[in-house]
Amino acid sequence: MSDSLIQVRGLTRDYRLTKKREGVTGGLVDLVRPRREILRAVNDVSFEIPTGEMVGYIGANGAGKSTTLKMLTGILTPTSGEVTVGGLVPWEQRLQYTRHIGAVFGQRTQLWWDLAVVESFRLLQKIYEVEESVYKRQMETFHELLDIGDFLHQPVRKLSLGQRMRCDLAAALLHGPRVLFLDEPTIGLDVVAKENVREFLREIRDRDKVTIILTTHDLADIEQLCKRVIIIDKGQVHFDGDLEDLRVRVGQKVRLTVDLRESVASEVLAETTTGLPVRWETAEGNRHHAEFNRSEVAGGEVIKSLVNGVHVKDLHMAEQPIEEVVRDIYRQQKEPSA
Ligand SMILES: Nc1ncnc2c1ncn2[C@@H]1O[C@H](COP(=O)(O)OP(=O)(O)OP(=O)(O)O)[C@@H](O)[C@H]1O
Ligand SMILES: [Mg+2]
Known part of the structure; x- marks a missing residue:
């Protein structure tokens, strides 16, 4: 094995399910002879993460993300496979x-529902044996970066979701861990609260070199925070690499918006790019949209043909957002022939 901080090899986790039979008779049969099934939630997952890296761990509902994180945090024991984080085996030590x-x-929060936030922090300080000087320093950081000062004396149950999430983040970092596992830390937050959380994560990644695995359904989190992503689908790793390589792998769909000086029939416009793999859509007045793939044709070539044929007032090219790239990957897996 290499010397990466986080090492995961062949990680697998099965859940035992009891399937209910229908009707009263079915219920009786269930009592005598329960019908059991095994669900492989995580299937032979391997990856390594070096110190200081922030990796996005993404996938559809039920893909196995939380199950993986629970094993990495030691809450769950795997069915098979190995994990070491800084040389320790999470569920053994x-x-x-x-x-x-x-x-x-x-x-769900890790804080005590009825305690004031600061009392929760004090308890955690005792549990983790955090020295008073370290505690003070950490609290200063949290005041500054998470702005938690206003509600430190409120019981956790009275906090808004965004406030609670900021307290949960602070609680998770109070003892100055080198590794942070985040399972949907921005779920349910509004745009401003999300931005606060992202800003905070960027800061601790860059300043304290905390190694972070982040699970989220908000792919903007990933775009803003993680250079590397691991995509998991039905318990298996389907992609592990740079976000940029992901775009390349799916193809680099580009959406072109063109404003023309005068009204031009769609067919005339489409003619300007005859012979090039460009798909034009129906126009909205003098505004036209087209799509092409950078792996098939260069943007410059499309624009050259276009300006040779019509009077362009303005144009804009946008890459496909990462949400769509990931959606395309799932779709390709569902329709392997496509
Ligand atoms: N305690 C459990 N008992 C039985 N099955 C479970 C249990 N926890 C999870 N599962 C099943 O394992 C699979 C993976 O679940 P997991 O929670 O890891 O997915 P996830 O990727 O975190 O999904 P989501 O995006 O919805 O949070 C799902 O099919 C889920 O129903
Ligand atoms: Mg989950």
Whole structure:
């Protein structure tokens, strides 16, 4: 094995499900002879993450993201496979391990519901044996970056979702862990709160070199924070690499918007790019849209043909957003012939 901070090899986790039979008779049969099935939620997942990297771990609902993170944090034991984080096996050396990591599961808080936020922090300080000077320094950072000062004395149950999430992040980092596992830390937050959380994560990544695995359904989180992404689908890794390579792999769809000086029939416009793989859409007045793929034709070539044929007032080219790129990957997997 290499010396990467996080090493995951052949990680697999099965869940046992009990399937209910229908009707009263079915219910009786279930009592005597329960029908069991095994669901492989995580299937032979391997990856390595070096110190200081922030990696997006993404996939559709039920893909196995949370199950993976639960094994990485030591909450769940795998069916098979190996994990080491900083040389420790999460589920074997749990107490020692929790001192080195922080975790946020956005779906539920780790804080004590009825305690004031600051009391939760004080408890965590005791549990993790954080020295007073370190505690003070961390709290200053959280005041500055997460702006939690106003509600420190409120019980957690009275906080808004955005406030609670910021407190959960602070709680996860209180003991200065080197590794942070984040399962949907921006779920349900408004645009401003999301931006605050992202800004904070950027800061701790760049300043403290915290190694972070981030799961999210908001691909803007990934675009803004992670250079590397791992895509998981039905428990298996389908892509592991640079976000930019992901675009290339799917093809680089470009959407072109053209404003013309005068009204021109769609057919006339389409003629200007005859012979080039450009798909024109129906026009809205003098504004026209087209799509092409950079792997098939260069943007410059499309524009040259266009300006040779019509009077262009303005034009704009936009790359396909990463959400769509990922959606295309899922679609390609569902329709392998396409
Ligand atoms: N405790 C459990 N018992 C049985 N099956 C489970 C359990 N937890 C998860 N699963 C199943 O395992 C699969 C993976 O679930 P997991 O929560 O890891 O997905 P996820 O990628 O986090 O999805 P989401 O985006 O919805 O959070 C799903 O099919 C889910 O129904
Ligand atoms: Mg999940």
